[in-house]
Amino acid sequence: MAQPLTLDNVSLALEGRAILHGLTLTAQERRIGIVGRNGSGKSTLARVIAGLHAPDAGQVRLFGVDVARDRKAAIRTVGILFQNPDHQIIFPTVDEEIAFGLTQLGQSKAEAAEGVRAILQDFGKAHWQGAAVHPLSQGQKQLLCLMAILAMRPRLIVLDEPLSGLDIPTRMQLTRYLERVEAHLLHISHDPATLAGYDRVIWIADGRIAQDGPARDVLGAYIADMERLGGMDDISDLAG
């Protein structure tokens, strides 16, 4: 069977700056974490794994699907939850937002409407049907994004720091919703606490894999290094 996630020597430069340098990795764990500092390239990596950016060199395959080229198969395979739900929500109402992905999969209007009803029911949010997006809170918008993705039943979901910016109770609630998800999760975060219970954690620094292994080992080393850097003043270095 094809591996859930394989990266083969993936490199990418954006606007003339190299962001990812020859990443190679294979993973089949259900809960994979990726840690790194701001600017380490982890958000770009998230977009590459979701197939939104095609790598300049190398290949990304999810369950055997070349997600950058075969977009039709890609949307059945991978979903992505962005950091800011406002960057993700396309439609003015809850129903339209969820139904969009379903019609993209080729479902009829009636099937999509049924799918919307089912996913809202599943999350105990049947009363959200027909609601406008604009007045929703940040946490509610993030949950809507998650439901819209789950309704499409992808096999792997990329989470690009969806919990940062949420208050503690909302974060805990959303985390509970994420724990229920049957699909594989690839969770990108700068916050080690978020990834503590994960099966495997990969630490990205300067677009390369700095360390890869069980959550406890990698996060321990990551925290130690972050605290070391915290004592220094690299905030003055300009990217170049």
Place this chain on the structure above:
Amino acid sequence: MISLTSPVETRAHRWPAGAKLAALCIATMALFALDSVAGQGAAFAVMLALYAAPGAVFLRSGVARLRMLWPFLAVIVIWHLATATPAQGAVIALRLVTAVGLANLVTMTTRLSDMVDVVRWLAAPLRRVGLNTRALELGIALVIRFTPKLAAKGAALGQAWRARSSRRPGWRIVLPFTLIALDDAEHVADALKARGGI
């Protein structure tokens, strides 16, 4: 987003939107062909009766929407009194108010979703010749979704400006505002692509 559809539910809300639009087109053309004061006066009275039929609340909100015409009515009155052509002035003024009033009436009694259905129906022939009308529907949804968001961001920009300046933000705020629209567009493009594109 709040549309201009009247919250007062009238019988006309249930009439087919396409028929209302066709009737409006014919009525407007007739108004512009009609040159007698009596004819224009009668049309004006019919228009007022249509506004009055659903009740006082509807009439009041309808009349309030016509108030924006007063500077133009003032110009017409002054002009035609000065040139001693009051009959001609009356025809022009009555026609203006009746035409705008009837058009507003259709807007007030037609829901946004019904209007979008008419657009979809009108676009159907385009679909048959192979044009992608999905893009149009998607565009409508995106504008409705992002206008309040951009407006809120504009207000936040204004606050950020005032927090560090005693002067009004003025035109300088248009640049960051436009940058936000450009950057949001890149995010939306990603979001569309992530779920299968167009």
Place this chain on the structure above:
Amino acid sequence: MERNIALIALFAALIAALGLVPAVMLPFGVPITAQSLGVMLCGTVLGARRGTLAVLLFLLLVFLGLPLLSGGKGGLGVIVGPTGGFVIGFPAAAFVAGLITERWRRGPVALSAGVAAAAGGAVLYAFGIIGMSLVLDKTPLQSALLVTAFIPGDAIKAVIAGLVTSALYRARPRAVLSRA
């Protein structure tokens, strides 16, 4: 394709959002609104084709009944009203502004975009004046007298459109499609 749709829709939303910016009053109590600046920017930033589509999308929503024109106006009444010509002239203005910015590539962006916006403004006035003379039953010259007070405001807006386009070109060269 996704990027085009997103840009067109976001600029249509930008015109609408600029309509919510309160009008600045010139002396003699003439309001200048930011909305027509948004129309010019559609042309000078997105180029003729996409800019025109953005303005058309905005107008479609206005006609469908959303209160997106400056001062919360909208619906079908605006077409037959005295200023309907200006509204109908919006897409033509964006097209001309876009075409000039696309074709005139020598010299600073601020200059070509500023001139383009001024030309777009002239087109807008042509439509507006014709519309007004039809509705008010006056000659075009008489109608033109009624709108002269607004010309200084629109001249200022053309300069702003030029400066904003050039600043955008420096900040996001890839996004200024009229020059890309």
